[in-house]
Amino acid sequence: DTEVTQTPKHLVMGMTNKKSLKCEQHMGHRAMYWYKQKAKKPPELMFVYSYEKLSINESVPSRFSPECPNSSLLNLHLHALQPEDSALYLCASSLLTGTTLNEQFFGPGTRLTVL
Amino acid sequence: GQQVMQIPQYQHVQEGEDFTTYCNSSTTLSNIQWYKQRPGGHPVFLIQLVKSGEVKKQKRLTFQFGEAKKNSSLHITATQTTDVGTYFCAGPVTKYGNKLVFGAGTILRVKS
Numbered sequence: 001d002t003e004v005t006q007t008p009k010h011l012v013m014g015m016t017n018k019k020s021l022k023c024e025q026h027m028g029h030r031a032m033y034w035y036k037q038k039a040k041k042p043p044e045l046m047f048v049y050s051y052e053k054l055s056i057n058e059s060v061p062s063r064f065s066p067e068c069p070n071s072s073l074l075n076l077h078l079h080a081l082q083p084e085d086s087a088l089y090l091c092a093s094s095l096l097t098g099t100t101l102n103e104q105f106f107g108p109g110t111r112l113t114v115l
Numbered sequence: 116g117q118q119v120m121q122i123p124q125y126q127h128v129q130e131g132e133d134f135t136t137y138c139n140s141s142t143t144l145s146n147i148q149w150y151k152q153r154p155g156g157h158p159v160f161l162i163q164l165v166k167s168g169e170v171k172k173q174k175r176l177t178f179q180f181g182e183a184k185k186n187s188s189l190h191i192t193a194t195q196t197t198d199v200g201t202y203f204c205a206g207p208v209t210k211y212g213n214k215l216v217f218g219a220g221t222i223l224r225v226k227s
Contacts, residue, residue: 031213045215056213101145101148103148103160104160106159109157
């Protein structure tokens with residue numbers, strides 16, 4: 001299984017809602033990532049988990065809260081978002097082998113709209 | 116901070132014509148990766164280059180890594196409609212082994 005799955009595919013939420021995005025991989029990858037991508041822009045890194053521990057937080061606002069319950073799952077909890085947070089949210093995973101940068105496998109993404 | 120510049124931003128070609136996108140880093144890269152994102156899709160890994168001056172081919176795609184490991188290119192020979200999408204280069208941020216910095220991407224459109 002060389003797939004990263006993400007749910008939901010689409011999400012519409014109001015600014016007062018709380019929702020969660022989910023990501024799952026069964027490739028044994030110990031690095032997992034959340035990216036935000038706006039239209040016609042490159043993916044922008046938000047968080048990195050290495051061995052289920054948060055290793056990089058790119059100064060993301062606290063209304064985004066990541067969680068890595070185990071080595072296969074990654075969640076992104078959303079609360080009190082703003083309309084400018086509307087974007088495609090991509091999850092990715094990769095092997096962790098010392099300092100070598102490995103290819104990242106991306107999920108299909110969650111298209112988020114904040115009203 | 117570390118930046119990866121990519122040009123051109125857009126390229127429209129006639130089917131059968133060649134296409135090239137270029138990446139230039141502000142710092143020496145230990146390696147560089149290339150990804151393709153189809154319209155409405157997600158980035159898909161194409162290749163990783165590690166050695167200075169490295170050239171790798173995948174069918175009609177040729178990838179090069181510069182001698183100084185600060186630039187890279189992707190060349191597609193005789194484009195097809197299936198080549199449509201956005202091509203991103205990405206390099207590691209030296210301080211963080213698993214952090215990629217992406218170039219802005221080149222959007223390729225192919226007219227048949």
